[in-house]
Amino acid sequence: MRGDLTDAEWAIMGDLLPPEHGRWSRPAHDNRLFLNGMLYVLRVGCPWRDMYERYGKWNSVYVRFRRWAEREVWDALLDTLVDLGLTDDWQPTYDG
Template sequence: MRGDLTDEEWAIIGSLLPPERGRWSRPAQDNRLFLNGMLYVLRVSCPWRDMHERYGKWNSVYVRFRRWAEQGVWDALLETLVELGLTVTGRSVPP
């Protein structure tokens, strides 16, 4: 789908995300699908409940988003991308 991570982007980001393990967790290979769902919500500025069903159950994606936030995954991911020179720094995001 338009806006989803390319294979090149996923090759960089995929290994930076934690594996999802546990009795109720979905397998880590769903990380790409879930991340694309998270990016979709951010890109179109819709409520989680309106996330496109292509990405799975909205609540499952939201729960993983919150868990990653609580675990510091987003901060670590951004820090790594900055260190790799893969982000634009010093510019504000356009309105």
């Protein structure tokens, strides 16, 4: 879908994301799908419930988004992308 991560972008970012563990967690291979869903919501500014179903269950994507925010995964991801010169130095804003 337009706006989803390309294979080249995923090759850089995929290894920067944590694996998911636990009895109820979705497998880490869903990280690409979930990340695309997160980026879609952030890009268009829609409520999580209005995220396209192709990205998975909205609540599962949202829970992983919040978990990554709490673990500062977003900060580390952005720092790495800035260090690689792949994005401007900017701070994301998200409403929990």
